[in-house]
Amino acid sequence: MSTAATTQAAPARQVWPLYAAGFTTAFGAHGIAANLGGHARGAVTSLLVLGGLLALYDGAEVVLKPVFGTLADRIGARPVLLGGLVAFAAASALYAVADSPGWLWAARLGQGAAASAFSPSASALVARLNPAAKHGRAFGSYGFYKSIGYTLGPLLGGVLVWAGGLRLLFAVLAVLGAAVAVWAVLAVPVVPPLPKARQTVLDLARRLADPAFLAPTAALAAATAALSVGVGFLPVSGRAAGLGTVATGAAVSVLAACAAVVQPKAGRALDHGRLTTRTGIMAGLLLTAAGMGCAMLPGLTGILAGAALIGAGTGLITPLGFAALAASTPVERLGQTMGAAELGRELGDAGGPLLVATVASLTTLTHGYATLGLLLALGPAVTLLRRRLMGR
Numbered sequence: 001m002s003t004a005a006t007t008q009a010a011p012a013r014q015v016w017p018l019y020a021a022g023f024t025t026a027f028g029a030h031g032i033a034a035n036l037g038g039h040a041r042g043a044v045t046s047l048l049v050l051g052g053l054l055a056l057y058d059g060a061e062v063v064l065k066p067v068f069g070t071l072a073d074r075i076g077a078r079p080v081l082l083g084g085l086v087a088f089a090a091a092s093a094l095y096a097v098a099d100s101p102g103w104l105w106a107a108r109l110g111q112g113a114a115a116s117a118f119s120p121s122a123s124a125l126v127a128r129l130n131p132a133a134k135h136g137r138a139f140g141s142y143g144f145y146k147s148i149g150y151t152l153g154p155l156l157g158g159v160l161v162w163a164g165g166l167r168l169l170f171a172v173l174a175v176l177g178a179a180v181a182v183w184a185v186l187a188v189p190v191v192p193p194l195p196k197a198r199q200t201v202l203d204l205a206r207r208l209a210d211p212a213f214l215a216p217t218a219a220l221a222a223a224t225a226a227l228s229v230g231v232g233f234l235p236v237s238g239r240a241a242g243l244g245t246v247a248t249g250a251a252v253s254v255l256a257a258c259a260a261v262v263q264p265k266a267g268r269a270l271d272h273g274r275l276t277t278r279t280g281i282m283a284g285l286l287l288t289a290a291g292m293g294c295a296m297l298p299g300l301t302g303i304l305a306g307a308a309l310i311g312a313g314t315g316l317i318t319p320l321g322f323a324a325l326a327a328s329t330p331v332e333r334l335g336q337t338m339g340a341a342e343l344g345r346e347l348g349d350a351g352g353p354l355l356v357a358t359v360a361s362l363t364t365l366t367h368g369y370a371t372l373g374l375l376l377a378l379g380p381a382v383t384l385l386r387r388r389l390m391g392r
Contacts, residue, residue, distance in 0.1 A: 010129035010189070015138070017184040018129075019145040021085065021122040024180055025115040026149025028088070028173050029057060031157030032108070035166065053108055055350075060112030061119075062346045069120040069339020076193045077121040077128065077335055082181055084117030089177030096171035107170065114177075120339040127326040127334050128191050133271060135326050140267020140319035147260035147315070150231075151253065193332070212328035213337065216321040217344040219281045222376055223317040224345040225352025226288045229372060230255045230310040232353050234295060234303055237365060241299055251300075251307045258311025259318075267319040277324040281317050282380040288313030292373030296366045306369075 072080040091110025095103050123142070130138040160169045231252055238248035266284075269275040291309030294302050322341070329337040355375075356368035 009131060009134045009138075013187050014189055015126065015129055015141075017180060017187050018081075018122045018125050019142055020180045020183060021081065021118050022142050022146040023149040024085070024088065024173075024176055025119050026146045027153045027156075027176070028092070028111055028115065028149075030150050030153030031160075031169060031173070032111075032166075033057070033153075035154070035157050035161045035169065053105065056105065056108045057112035057115070058346055058350060060109055061116045062343055062350075064113055064116035065120050065342040065346070066336070066339040068117040069124070069335040069337070069342070071117075072121045072124055072335030072339075073193060073333055076191060077124045078184075078188055078191055080335075081118045081121040081125065081188070082184055084114045084119075084121065085177050085181035085184065087117065088114035089174045089181065090114075092170045092174035092177060094170075096167050096174055099167050104166075111173075120335060120342050123322065123338040123342070124334040125188065125191060127322075127338075128331065129189070132327055135323040136267035136270030136319055137264065138267065139322040139326075140264040143263040143267075143315070143318045143322075144260050147256055147263065151256035151260065154252075210328075213325065213340075216277070216281065216324040216328075217341045218379070219285060219317050220321040220341060221344040221348030221351075222285060222379070223288065223314040223321070223348070225348035225355070226292065226310050226372065226376060227255070227259070227314045227352075228349050229352045229356050229369075230291070230295070230307060233356060233360075233365060233368070234307055237295060238300070238303055240365070241303070243300060243303075247300055248303075251303045254304055255307035255311040258308050259315035262312050262315030263319050266316045267323070270320060270323055275320075277320045277327075278383075280320040281324070282383060284313045284316030284320070285376050285380050286313070287316065289373045289376035292369045292376065295369045296373075 068080055068084070088111055091107050091114055094110065095107035123139075126138050126142050127135060157169050160172055164171075234251045234255070235248035238251060266275065266280060270277065270280065287309050291306045291311075291313060293306075294309055295306030296302065297305070322338075325337055325341055326334065352372060356365070356372055358368075359371045360368035
């Protein structure tokens with residue numbers, strides 16, 4: 001079912017704040033996560049505490065994204081977007097003003113809850129402000145700026161922490177959240193909620209169990225799992241091969257850069273009919289699986305090739321997955337669908353590294369890469385086998 005609520009793409013000035021919101025959540029998540037361990041000495045007293053602080057942000061998103069997605073359908077995505085951005089600014093300012101371990105926990109929880117509100121709302125607005133024929137390009141651009149946030153977060157966050165400590169980073173995030181909120185107030189149009197038929201819990205379960213929802217969401221979760229594994233474990237492989245921090249940092253940058261470059265191109269290819277969501281997602285999963293295979297090779301060449309293929313594969317999957325979800329969702333349920341899909345991504349974000357770490361602890365990291373690579377390739381392999389059997 002098409003979700004196009006408009007026949008003409010919104011002017012660029014109306015969607016730029018949505019891209020900025022995507023950048024904000026990515027920059028905030030990775031900028032702080034990359035610097036907590038080494039620069040929050042009074043608050044991070046052990047690896048267990050560090051793990052708790054890192055999980056707090058993602059945990060809030062897992063619980064609250066579907067809730068705020070449903071709320072966006074009920075009262076409109078724009079108010080939820082604005083409320084989330086304001087709350088993100090307030091939560092960031094909390095630790096910037098009150099520098100204590102307790103307030104750091106509160107600020108991190110508040111940031112995660114706020115991102116749970118404005119992230120699915122921004123995705124829903126990207127779909128609502130563009131016709132179905134432009135969804136690929138729109139989600140490709142949205143994913144591009146999120147990837148830029150993921151890329152620059154650790155780098156610029158490290159510079160800010162070096163210059164003024166962790167409180168300066170939180171202060172900059174507070175200003176960023178407030179600035180994007182003001183920008184959205186001025187530029188993002190009011191998109192009223194649409195009337196909808198009453199939905200029971202059974203109706204919701206039936207819709208979320210539909211392959212039209214499950215397949216793209218599973219692909220998005222797989223892509224996020226691979227991305228997290230690449231960012232987290234490729235530097236470990238580099239250090240094991242005797243590479244320095246510059247080389248391992250370059251590998252992560254290659255991964256993020258490839259993901260950022262591929263997303264808009266994949267979106268445009270979808271809109272122009274040169275690519276279908278099914279074919280593109282399958283190709284993306286196979287590319288990502290090949291990247292895991294390259295990561296198994298020793299030395300810099302294997303790490304860089306793995307990073308490039310993982311980045312390209314995830315960059316291909318992400319805009320196509322969201323476009324497929326938007327195309328199959330009733331427009332009045334977009335927020336709910338985007339929130340549920342974001343939940344799937346968060347589970348992949350946590351599950352991928354956990355799977356690889358578990359396998360690596362029992363065997364080796366190479367076996368961990370192999371396990372995830374096989375799982376990534378399983379979906380396309382089953383699809384191709386099913387097509388072949390049905391064609392006979």
